[in-house]
Amino acid sequence: MRKRVWLYCHIDAPEDTHGALKGQLQQLTDYAGQMGFEVVGSSCDVGATVWGKENGLTFFYKAVMQGNADALLIIDSSRILRYPSIRAPFLAFISLCKIQVYSPLTGRISFQEY
Incomplete structure (x- = not known):
């Protein structure tokens, strides 16, 4: 059975004036194809605040x-872990749900050190 993956993109800037989100999405899509993953959805966040009622991570959680x-x-893991307000809930969620996290830059990401 193919692994079903969600693509999540994030930039710190208040708006995406240089197409960084599009570039991230393309890298993630290409990586998913190389790995034989089935892409089931994607979401993006912009700005320093990624925790809100209807943000990109919320769609992934759902x-x-x-x-x-x-x-x-x-x-990379900094897209999520640089924000203390979401680090612990995110790590708890992926642990509880046995979710694996991957990056085209490093492969499977281990969060054991957090």
């Missing part, structure tokens, strides 16, 4: 809870 995603693809 997909997992509905049984539609098994893994998350991100450019």
Whole structure:
């Protein structure tokens, strides 16, 4: 069975004036294809605040809870871990739901050190 993955893109800038989100999405899509993953959805966030009512991670969480995603693809772990307010809930969620996280830059990401 192919791994079902969610693509998550994030930039710190308040707006994407240089197409960085499009570039991230393309890298993640290419990586998913190389790995034989099935892309089931994607979401993006811009700005320093990624925790809100309807943000990109919320859509990922919903997909997992509905049984539609098994893994998350991100450019690198700093897209999520640099924000203390979401670090612990995110790590708890992926641990509880047994979600694997991958990056085209480093492969499978281990969060054991956090």
